[in-house]
Amino acid sequence: MKRMLLAAFSALCLSASAQITITNATFPVAGDTLVYSVDNNPVGINPATAPGTDQVWMFGSLTEDAVESTVFSAANTGMHSIEFPGAELVIKNIAGESYFNVTSSQFEALGFAGTDPNGFGLDVNIHYTPSLLERWSPMMFLDLKNITSSLSMVFPTDQPPLDAFFAGLPVNVDSMRIRRTTARQNVVNAWGTCQIPGGSYPVLRNKQTDYITTALDLHAEPIPGFGYFWVDATNFIPPGSGGGLGDLIGTDTVVTYKFLSGTEKEEIASAQMNNDQTMVANVRYKKLATTDAADLTAPGTASISAFPNPAIDWVRFDYVNLPSDEYTLKIFNIIGKEVWKETYQLTGTDHFRVELDKFKKGTYLYSLANKKGNVIGTKRLVVLKP
Known part of the structure; x- marks a missing residue:
């Protein structure tokens, strides 16, 4: 006790x-x-x-x-x-x-x-x-x-x-x-x-x-x-x-x-x-400069994007020029509540896939941040359902 x-x-x-x-x-x-x-x-x-x-x-x-x-x-x-x-x-x-x-x-x-x-x-x-x-x-x-x-x-x-x-x-x-x-x-x-x-x-x-x-x-x-x-x-x-x-x-x-x-x-x-x-x-x-701290060590601008967008069954996240680190992708609903997150070990330029079977139709925001919490990017994701 x-x-x-x-x-x-x-x-x-x-x-x-x-x-x-x-x-x-x-x-x-x-x-x-x-x-x-x-x-x-x-x-x-x-x-x-x-x-x-x-x-x-x-x-x-x-x-x-x-x-x-x-x-x-x-x-x-x-x-x-x-x-x-x-x-x-x-x-x-x-x-x-x-x-x-x-x-x-x-x-x-x-x-x-x-x-x-x-x-x-x-x-x-x-x-x-x-x-x-x-x-x-x-x-x-x-x-x-x-x-x-x-x-x-x-x-x-x-x-x-x-x-x-x-x-x-x-x-x-x-x-x-x-x-x-x-x-x-x-x-x-x-x-x-x-x-x-x-x-x-x-x-x-x-x-x-x-x-x-x-x-x-x-x-x-x-x-x-x-x-x-x-x-x-x-x-x-x-x-x-x-x-x-x-x-x-x-x-x-x-x-x-x-x-x-x-x-x-x-x-x-x-x-x-x-x-x-x-x-x-x-x-x-x-008003802040929007170049992230991660960009200082990357040979170019670090970024994250989603394809296809709008998406139906799955979405592929493409990342570019990421320094080797542990990154967390979070997805938020329209009112800012976190509905999904996953942590990855990422480096360079590549992609990973997320299944959307548990997502409802609607507009979301996705945000990728490194281990220190520096945000690489926050963008909109639209999920459609048949």
Whole structure:
């Protein structure tokens, strides 16, 4: 019995040691440039697995549709820095400037100055009240962080494009105010390993849910001569009406799964779900060189491919330029669950065959890695059945 208890205790200790803790060493500082690849049509991945431990998220099939670079500069280099006292960092782009505060325990957004995000083409100066939490330290498995932050934007109604709409109202309106509240819920509900094109990392997964509620006020004079005051126009401009103003009103729910490492400043991957949270809308992931470490010792590029593909009864895996080593081929279903694996001693250029009699019809991912875990390739396999 003692031996069994000791073994169980040892297993628990080993499991706990596999979890990572993310510190403020991953917070950005002035001079940092974070570079991401973006897949706008991801398939064959499942970031929304059930909460739990020691998971594997296989995102090696992601493709690069675009590249995003985020440059952090000292806040005092921004044109609007005086309007954001306490800011330490600024991101500058064609739309404007975003300001951030960094402490030993928090990285938070203070606000934005530039062209308004609603598409009116007018300049705004937005301040989050309180600041909107982006990252915290230390971040650990089972952390919960909730915050509600508000902002407001005031626009004169005598300038295009708003003048055309408000000119026809039966009451005088000299300005419009958009109020937006973000209720952000963070729950670190899983840890494990996240594989992306070019590498894999131990990560924590943070499920971030934003409930974004937008309301509209008019600074109006309902009765001439009795003065102007703010009137909540939400009930008077239903969604889809008001020359597009109604489309701003209401509550949107945005769910994003963020995979964070303890060594990299970039998110390893950030997967945003669609409106009903049934599909992945897009994935932003750390941009890496996709040449595998095995290629450094191979007389050419190491690779793996499947033929025929789609396959019915069997599939042949052709490998090229593999250094002599022990390799493991894993096959995952569409939601990222491992359904098959086998280990081989491989070298050079050759092939091996896998029978598919136990596979169901569907789309799979196959991944070949060497003994050190370096991934040679992850690709799609389609299985057909008569």
